[in-house]
Amino acid sequence: MHNDIAEILITEKELQSRIAELGKEVAKDYEGKTPIFVGVLKGAIMFFADMVRATPIPCEYDFMAVSSYGAGTISSGKINLIKDLSADIKGRHVVILEDILDTGNTLRFVVDHLMEKEPASLKICALLDKPSRRTAPIEADYVGFTIPNQFVVGYGLDYDEIYRNIPYVGILKPEVYKK
Ligand code: 5GP
Ligand code: MG
Numbered sequence: 001m002h003n004d005i006a007e008i009l010i011t012e013k014e015l016q017s018r019i020a021e022l023g024k025e026v027a028k029d030y031e032g033k034t035p036i037f038v039g040v041l042k043g044a045i046m047f048f049a050d051m052v053r054a055t056p057i058p059c060e061y062d063f064m065a066v067s068s069y070g071a072g073t074i075s076s077g078k079i080n081l082i083k084d085l086s087a088d089i090k091g092r093h094v095v096i097l098e099d100i101l102d103t104g105n106t107l108r109f110v111v112d113h114l115m116e117k118e119p120a121s122l123k124i125c126a127l128l129d130k131p132s133r134r135t136a137p138i139e140a141d142y143v144g145f146t147i148p149n150q151f152v153v154g155y156g157l158d159y160d161e162i163y164r165n166i167p168y169v170g171i172l173k174p175e176v177y178k179k
Helices: 011-027 046-052 105-115 174-178
Strands: 007-009 036-041 062-069 080-085 093-101 121-129 143-144 169-172
Touching: 011 046, 011 093, 011 121, 011 143, 036 046, 036 105, 046 093, 093 105, 105 121, 169 174
Parallel strands: 036 062, 036 093, 093 121, 121 143
Antiparallel strands: 007 169, 062 080
């Protein structure tokens, strides 16, 4: 599995130190508000688990699942809702935790969907941002790392459902998905 990684882009240590900073920032911004963190399955789960533990304020959490990619490395653009929230977010402060903001199609869909539920506020926290690929009008309020336009895996991110359990973020060797 590790042999399929061309280069480690973000080490475990770098992930943890940046998440510690992000958690402090979010905790400061939501002091006294008891936000609901919404994780977007499945890619965000590692980031979600580390991020909520780095944010030392009372909070709730919930999950939703959407799909866009299939087995490719380029977003199909068509987003399907696979699992909706179980919590009622009406009047609540919501923070979406997502693995990566790429074209923006996924988060555009997620934000539009959640806004219909009338939260008091809605912000986006993305671990990774590939701004050069954006086609949908959307930006994150909190970004962990801005990365170049390369297909990355690990720390929750998959290629064809594999590599999610790699503890760092790495660039996948192109020959793996060109096969
Ligand atoms: P968007 O809809 O913004 O184009 O893409 C967001 C989703 O596409 C992410 O939640 C993630 O599942 C997937 N994605 C985008 N870029 C990458 C990447 O470099 N690696 C992996 N593994 N998934 C990506
Ligand atoms: Mg995802």
